[in-house]
């Protein structure tokens with residue numbers, strides 16, 4: 655089952671095997687953005703058939719003055735340098751609130767982007783470190799967080815090295831070539847009793863299944879997860895699921911103004927609970943057995 659080389663590359667054939675649980679009987683699905691799609695009858699994951707070389711160069715996000723992501727990162731950097739607080743997703747804040755009493759321990763964030771969560775974790779007393787595949791993002795993350803950041807994918811993390819009480823991956827596993835291999839590599843470095851925390855877009859959300867923006871489609875997002883997908887892979891990895899949360903309906907991410915959202919609320923609740931049109935986020939926490 656170990657399909658990685660020492661350099662962290664993977665030999666996974668995404669045409670023949672589910673990249674999320676490595677089950678080998680994929681079903682064809684309608685293509686997306688010119689990429690063939692497959693679905694897994696075992697874990698209900700969905701994915702794009704692609705090669706490692708098809709993946710985008712994320713360095714461009716940190717190096718292009720006109721790029722939306724670049725503009726946002728520059729704005730966040732200015733705010734931090736002016737003494738502001740790192741902007742966190744609600745689930746990042748929730749994680750931080752939960753782990754803060756146990757601070758002064760080690761935390762690893764995979765796909766740390768521009769380092770905002772690392773900074774928040776360091777300020778909360780954690781010895782935080784990052785992994786980031788984009789060298790330019792890693793440079794920015796070091797500058798912002800003042801934490802060590804290794805330029806590597808999770809697959810490229812050496813098997814031996816420091817161990818961590820917490821490993822986090824926020825909005826990362828939808829982008830990576832072989833998520834199961836990535837998770838295996840980081841779990842090796844989690845201490846017994848340590849916590850893995852993940853967030854991914856929810857494939858039961860209409861906005862994730864039919865993304866309005868190119869960033870939600872292949873080759874950017876290449877893996878699509880349902881609650882069962884995360885539950886299956888975390889159980890396969892021998893972890894105990896502590897919390898699996900699916901946003902119950904598409905409340906805050908579809909409709910811009912509070913007024914429109916309030917008018918839409920009855921429909922959103924009905925569609926969320928009766929038609930399965932869920933919100934666009936999945937969050938999971940799992941513990942490595944002690």
Ligand SMILES: [Zn+2]
Nearest residue numbers: 672675694697
């Ligand atoms: Zn699968």
